[in-house]
Amino acid sequence: MSQTILNKDLTKSNRLERIWLLAKIEFKLRYYENKLGLLWALIKPLLQMAIYYVAFAIILQVSVPNYAVYLFIGLIVWGVFTETTSGMIVVLKTKKYLYEYSNMSKLDIYISTQLSIIIGFMFNMFVFIVYLYLDGLSLGLNALWFPLVFINLVLFSIGVSMILSNVFLIAKDVKQIWGLVVMFLFWISPLLYHYEKISAKLPILNYANPMAGIIINFRNIMMYNEAPNFYLLGINFVQGVIVVVIGLVMVKKIGGRASEIL
Secondary structure, eight states: HHHHHHHHHHHHHHHHHHHHHHHHHHHHHHTSSSSSTTTHHHHHHHHHHHHIIIIIIIIIIOOOOOOHHHHHHHHHHHHHHHHHHHHHTTTTTTHHHHHHHHSSSSSHHHHHHOOOOOOOOHHHHHHHHHHHHHTTTTOGGGGGGHHHHHHHHHHHHHHHHHHHHHHHOTTEEEEEEEEHHHHHHHHSTTTTSSSSHHHHHOTTTHHOOOHHHHHHHHHHHHHHHHOHHHHHEEEEEEHHHHHHHHHHHHHHHHHGGGGHHH
């Protein structure tokens, strides 16, 4: 019954309204079915921060100024990437009823799912800013670069998710493989320690791991009051555009036959 009502609402509304409606539904389903509701959007990164802080700052004694803030911003940015890519691998399967029985396109489904994740990210970013000031730091004018770095993150995340979800249609193993890839990327990204320690030994990672540059630039503008590293930003933007283009082609070529394949 609820699915029928949703389909009718999506049919009646225009494209932007449909995208926003589905994004709100996705966001509510992600948090409000739990007793703590929206608090889970805050609790998860804070618990992760506490665990890694104890492990690396206290036990391993990693020397990074304002390490808690350093962890917090890195983890919430990383969370957008993992929620988008891992969460959307099966989106063409779980949202099959939307593109079959309503006039919602597959691209709209990707956008609405990404938007629901962005809502949670903005909530976390607000909490981060409060935490930043409590830790004795503050935002500067370089925070105005936020939209540019944020677009970079969204482009890369949704591009990878489109590729993965279409590969999933023909190779279900990609879901398991991507879990291992995410784990590998986590440890070669500047989440827990300074990136120089990795890049000095493996310089190719400056170009092969876009999330490293994105996290570095988020820290520059939101934590250190510095301009983004425009060299990394340029490379990461090109990488983001490339994966989006590949993803769009795959949505058209493979995703167009999703109903038939599934």
